[in-house]
Amino acid sequence: MSKLILSVVQNSPEFGQVQANIEEALSFIPAKTELAVLPELFATGYQFVDRDELASFAEPVPDGPTCRALLKFAASNNCAIIAGLPEKSEDNIFNTSVLCKPDGSVEIYRKIHLFWAEKLIFDPGDLGFPVQKFGNFTIGMMICFDWIFPEATRSLALAGAQVVCHPSNLILPFCPAAMITRSIENRIYTVTANRIGTEHRTDLSSTFIGCSQIVGPGGDILASLSDNEVGAATAEIDLMTFDKMMTPQNDVLLDRRPEFYKLK
Amino acid sequence: MSKLILSVVQNSPEFGQVQANIEEALSFIPAKTELAVLPELFATGYQFVDRDELASFAEPVPDGPTCRALLKFAASNNCAIIAGLPEKSEDNIFNTSVLCKPDGSVEIYRKIHLFWAEKLIFDPGDLGFPVQKFGNFTIGMMICFDWIFPEATRSLALAGAQVVCHPSNLILPFCPAAMITRSIENRIYTVTANRIGTEHRTDLSSTFIGCSQIVGPGGDILASLSDNEVGAATAEIDLMTFDKMMTPQNDVLLDRRPEFYKLK
Numbered sequence: 001m002s003k004l005i006l007s008v009v010q011n012s013p014e015f016g017q018v019q020a021n022i023e024e025a026l027s028f029i030p031a032k033t034e035l036a037v038l039p040e041l042f043a044t045g046y047q048f049v050d051r052d053e054l055a056s057f058a059e060p061v062p063d064g065p066t067c068r069a070l071l072k073f074a075a076s077n078n079c080a081i082i083a084g085l086p087e088k089s090e091d092n093i094f095n096t097s098v099l100c101k102p103d104g105s106v107e108i109y110r111k112i113h114l115f116w117a118e119k120l121i122f123d124p125g126d127l128g129f130p131v132q133k134f135g136n137f138t139i140g141m142m143i144c145f146d147w148i149f150p151e152a153t154r155s156l157a158l159a160g161a162q163v164v165c166h167p168s169n170l171i172l173p174f175c176p177a178a179m180i181t182r183s184i185e186n187r188i189y190t191v192t193a194n195r196i197g198t199e200h201r202t203d204l205s206s207t208f209i210g211c212s213q214i215v216g217p218g219g220d221i222l223a224s225l226s227d228n229e230v231g232a233a234t235a236e237i238d239l240m241t242f243d244k245m246m247t248p249q250n251d252v253l254l255d256r257r258p259e260f261y262k263l264k
Numbered sequence: 265m266s267k268l269i270l271s272v273v274q275n276s277p278e279f280g281q282v283q284a285n286i287e288e289a290l291s292f293i294p295a296k297t298e299l300a301v302l303p304e305l306f307a308t309g310y311q312f313v314d315r316d317e318l319a320s321f322a323e324p325v326p327d328g329p330t331c332r333a334l335l336k337f338a339a340s341n342n343c344a345i346i347a348g349l350p351e352k353s354e355d356n357i358f359n360t361s362v363l364c365k366p367d368g369s370v371e372i373y374r375k376i377h378l379f380w381a382e383k384l385i386f387d388p389g390d391l392g393f394p395v396q397k398f399g400n401f402t403i404g405m406m407i408c409f410d411w412i413f414p415e416a417t418r419s420l421a422l423a424g425a426q427v428v429c430h431p432s433n434l435i436l437p438f439c440p441a442a443m444i445t446r447s448i449e450n451r452i453y454t455v456t457a458n459r460i461g462t463e464h465r466t467d468l469s470s471t472f473i474g475c476s477q478i479v480g481p482g483g484d485i486l487a488s489l490s491d492n493e494v495g496a497a498t499a500e501i502d503l504m505t506f507d508k509m510m511t512p513q514n515d516v517l518l519d520r521r522p523e524f525y526k527l528k
Contacts, residue, residue, distance in 0.1 A: 112521055112524050113519055113521065114513075115511070115513075115514065116511040116512070116513045116514060117513065119513045120513075124521070125524075128524040128526070129524065129525075129526065145514075148448065148449050148510075148516055149449065149516070149519075149520060150414030150415075150418065150449055151414075151418075151520065151522070151525040151527060152525075154414065154415075154525070154527060155524075155525050155526045155527060158526060158527065158528075159526060174444070174445070174448050174483055177441055177444065177445065178445040178448070178449070180438070180441065181438070181441065181442040181445040184412065184438050184442070185412050185413065185414055185442070219438055246412075247379070247380040248380070249378075249379075249380045249381065249383045249384075250379065250380060250409075252412055252413070255377055255413070256413060256415065257376055257377065257388070258415070258527065258528055260376055260389075260392040260393065260419070261393075261415040261416075261418075261419050261527070262392070262393065262419045262422060262423060263415060263418060263419060263422065263522065263525070263527060264422075264522055
């Protein structure tokens with residue numbers, strides 16, 4: 001298996017309507033998709049007024065209702081799903097991305113770099129940037145604001161990720177262009193799943209910019225959605241057709257010279 | 265001094281016409297400029313057919329003819345200059361950027377990441393990514409293809425650079441957008457000085473894309489040139505008006521979590 005049919009899902013969840021949001025998002029996944037990427041906190045919505053409210057929505061993984069629904073869909077449709085949810089683990093609440101596979105297994109990433117008010121209600125991720133095997137592919141996950149730290153995507157690429165999946169609730173306008181840079185500088189596929197809509201449950205109004213996209217290792221946008229639609233976009237990727245060399249003399253990972261970097 | 269008048273110079277050198285190329289490039293620098301950034305190899309041209317030809321153009325720093333001309337201009341015009349030249353140092357030839365100050369001092373950066381055929385004729389840089397004091401500002405230098413390695417700009421920013429100067433001979437189309445990402449992810453000014461024109465002295469034709477630009481820490485393009493003009497663009501930057509925080513809760517450098525990065 002060197003080919004993979006990837007879909008990116010863009011939704012507009014209604015805050016707190018978890019079951020309805022799950023059903024709608026899953027309904028957007030095109031038939032034949034082998035790996036679908038959904039947004040950050042895709043089922044709950046984003047603006048929790050405080051940690052208590054967040055706690056009321058947080059769920060254990062894999063035994064919470066959202067994760068169970070994703071696993072059921074994955075098994076029934078032979079389609080893996082990556083999606084964001086608030087994860088309860090002992091006294092912590094993480095902003096987590098789950099990879100739910102058709103075989104019933106679940107892998108997680110806990111958001112390392114929290115954005116703005118998230119710092120007041122979530123605990124920062126504590127598991128680093130693991131990669132996951134998926135058939136012959138190596139997958140990595142990062143979440144939303146992680147995009148601004150090149151170390152996130154770089155850590156995944158150096159660990160072997162060929163496809164970095166990026167559930168998001170983007171507000172700032174810079175990320176879609178930056179993810180093209182992330183693809184080029186690491187020579188990898190990136191899949192950013194964002195939401196649309198506006199929430200105004202706290203002092204700040206948050207409008208989410210959509211523009212979900214699948215970007216190829218050369219920086220080409222393979223599939224995308226606009227800033228005002230819900231649905232999905234799909235691309236088939238093929239590792240066999242992809243040349244890891246940027247030029248006949250340059251490999252962007254092997255050309256690194258860490259002995260000269262000062263990154264502490 | 266919290267303000268600085270920066271100019272980026274875009275030229276179209278004729279290969280090998282060093283003296284004429286120097287005079288033309290310096291003529292483009294607007295009056296009142298305090299720091300001018302010129303392209304990589306701005307006076308020699310780019311496509312050396314082999315190392316012997318390169319060696320015939322390489323010069324010691326600061327005692328070579330190009331560096332002396334830049335120092336003379338800097339002193340006469342009270343304007344520092346950053347520019348690229350082939351540097352001879354013992355048996356090595358580096359793709360070097362010099363910072364020539366009005367006081368007669370010179371600082372250098374030797375290109376760490378060589379692009380394509382450069383690997384066959386230049387020696388790779390051996391001095392890392394130093395930063396330089398310039399009045400109250402801290403400056404850093406990188407050259408052209410260094411842009412694709414986020415570690416280059418990051419190393420400079422972590423060492424305190426507020427302005428990263430980037431002499432270039434860009435061929436690939438991705439860099440101008442990527443430098444916006446470099447500004448945002450490090451919250452710094454970036455100044456990319458590129459050339460235009462085409463050289464076809466080797467098997468490959470190289471067409472240089474121009475699009476020189478000065479980018480602000482928020483990703484805003486403060487000044488730029490097109491893909492088919494020579495001349496200069498100028499911006500006054502003011503560190504006092506600049507907020508290092510991206511949001512009330514986020515500083516893109518202090519928010520880094522190196523304990524979770526795997527960058528070796």
